[in-house]
Amino acid sequence: MARHFLKDDDITPAEQAEILKLARLLKSDRFSMKPFAGPQTVAVIFDKTSTRTRVSFAVGIADLGGVPLIIDSGVSQLGKKESVADTARVLDRQVAQIVWRTYAQTGLEEMAANSSVPVINALSDSWHPCQLLADLLTIQEKLGSTQGKKIAYVGDAANNMANSYLVACAMAGMSVSIASPAGYEPDVNVVTRAREIAAFSGGAIEVVTDPGKAAVNADVIATDTWISMGMEDETEKRKQDFKGFTVDAALLAAAKSSAIFLHCLPAYRGLEVSAEVLDGPQSVVWDQAENRLHAQKALMAWLANQN
Ligand code: CP
Ligand code: NVA
Numbered sequence: 001m002a003r004h005f006l007k008d009d010d011i012t013p014a015e016q017a018e019i020l021k022l023a024r025l026l027k028s029d030r031f032s033m034k035p036f037a038g039p040q041t042v043a044v045i046f047d048k049t050s051t052r053t054r055v056s057f058a059v060g061i062a063d064l065g066g067v068p069l070i071i072d073s074g075v076s077q078l079g080k081k082e083s084v085a086d087t088a089r090v091l092d093r094q095v096a097q098i099v100w101r102t103y104a105q106t107g108l109e110e111m112a113a114n115s116s117v118p119v120i121n122a123l124s125d126s127w128h129p130c131q132l133l134a135d136l137l138t139i140q141e142k143l144g145s146t147q148g149k150k151i152a153y154v155g156d157a158a159n160n161m162a163n164s165y166l167v168a169c170a171m172a173g174m175s176v177s178i179a180s181p182a183g184y185e186p187d188v189n190v191v192t193r194a195r196e197i198a199a200f201s202g203g204a205i206e207v208v209t210d211p212g213k214a215a216v217n218a219d220v221i222a223t224d225t226w227i228s229m230g231m232e233d234e235t236e237k238r239k240q241d242f243k244g245f246t247v248d249a250a251l252l253a254a255a256k257s258s259a260i261f262l263h264c265l266p267a268y269r270g271l272e273v274s275a276e277v278l279d280g281p282q283s284v285v286w287d288q289a290e291n292r293l294h295a296q297k298a299l300m301a302w303l304a305n306q307n
Contacts, residue, residue, distance in 0.1 A: 003306040004112040004119045005299060006105070008129040008168040009193070013201055015302075016136070016171050023137050023291070023298035033297075035304035036066025040096040042300070044122070047073045047102040048229045052265060053122045053130070056292035057099050064297055066096065073102075088114035097300060103230060118303040120296075125230060128160045131264045132168035133295035135222070138288045139172075142260050143219055147173035148202065152214040152255065153222045154179045155245050155272050156238075157186040157207070161224040161264055166194035170203045177206040179214035181241050211245055215254035222262040223247045223272045239271065248274040252282060260284045 004010060011019065026033060036042065042061045046054065054070065061068040073079055078087045084107050091098055092115045100108060101122040112119040121129055139146050146169070153165045157180035166186060169176045176194065178186055186207060194205045208214050215221060226242045227235050252261060261273075261283040269275040277283060 002116055002118045003303055004115075005129060005303065006108045006112060006119065006121045006124075007127040008132055008164050009171060009197065010129070013171040013173075013197070016133075016168070019133060019298045019302050020137055020140060020295070022302055023133065023294045024140070026297050026301070027137075027291075027294040031063060033301050034065030035301045036061060036064045036096055039065055039067045041067045041069050041094065042097045042099060043069045043071060043091050043095045044099040045071045045073055045076070045078065045101070046122075047079070047100075048123065050101055050122075052289050052292050053101060056296055057122065060293050060297040060300065063293075064300060069095065084110040085114040087111070088119075092116045097303060118300075118306075120299065120303070123160060125228075126160055126163055128164045128264065129168065130292065130296050130299065131161065132164045133299060134288060134291040135165075135262055135264070136168060136172050137291045137295050138262065138284055139174075139220060139260070141287070141291075142284055143258075148175075149173075149219040150175040150177065150217055151220040151222060152177045152179065152211075152218040153224075154211045154214055154247055154251065155223040155242065156180060156184050156226050156228065158184045159224060159228045161222075162186050163190045165222060166190050166205060167197065170194040170197040170201055170205065173201045173203050175204040175206070177208060177214040177218065179208045179211045179245070181245060182209065183241065211247075211251055212254050215251055218255040218259055220260055220262060221247055221252055221255050224264055225266070225268055226272050227268075242272070246270075246272060246274060247277055249276050249280070252277055252280075262288055265289055 058068040
């Protein structure tokens with residue numbers, strides 16, 4: 001049975017730490033591991049648009065000695081013309097791993113249930129676990145470690161990034177304070193799961209409506225777009241609903257003076273973050289974007305070694 005990475009806690013906290021250690025090693029010695037030598041092929045499928053995920057997986061697979069096969073689902077049979085299960089049965093006889101950016105988490109679960117090779121979630125409506133590996137790597141690099149640190153996430157707490165921050169940061173021993181307007185609170189099941197993990201890892205989970213309260217004493221401030229892919233019809237309503245939740249200089253000043261700012265990108269200056277913060281000295285978003293490469297290479301190399 002192959003191991004899959006469909007959500008943040010599909011690995012244990014110890015395995016998360018192991019993958020992050022491997023990421024640091026691969027970042028310092030970029031071409032040192034060739035788990036896809038052959039070369040073997042890795043399928044990378046996109047149902048939604050992407051820049052970072054597309055580039056970092058394609059480059060990372062090549063770095064690991066493999067060949068990336070990028071498939072845009074609009075020009076494949078996947079979805080409307082052929083089931084996910086049948087697609088998995090065709091792919092797994094030919095490729096070493098399957099990476100998929102899609103909508104419903106159930107699609108990824110169906111792919112994994114029918115695949116003999118690892119399936120990796122490259123973003124779904126529910127989770128963005130590869131992004132969190134990169135974010136945790138960035139926090140380790142900038143702050144020395146994740147254990148005992150506080151992250152404040154401000155904005156859409158009902159989206160994939162909020163879910164992944166809650167679970168992955170709790171696994172890494174962090175305290176998570178999450179602030180959203182009414183109607184955009186985090187999923188209660190995700191909060192419950194994050195609290196279960198935090199009870200073991202030493203972290204804590206706080207759900208608030210005041211961004212200033214979330215930011216107090218934070219080591220990290222993070223946000224994400226207010227309008228995730230698939231939510232475009234709600235753009236005008238969301239711009240109204242999220243007023244007051246922009247991460248600006250005043251909010252950043254409420255955190256520790258040493259705090260770093262994270263954003264998975266793409267960012268919308270003037271909406272969820274001010275240009276001053278995104279382009280300012282506390283922002284580490286470009287290192288964070290680069291770390292997608294190193295973190296995902298570590299994940300793929302680790303999964304390749306699990307059989
Ligand atoms: N952060 C992220 O996943 O970016 P892309 O949508 O460009 O892949
Ligand atoms: N929450 C965003 C993340 C983009 C990387 C989205 O799903 O569109």
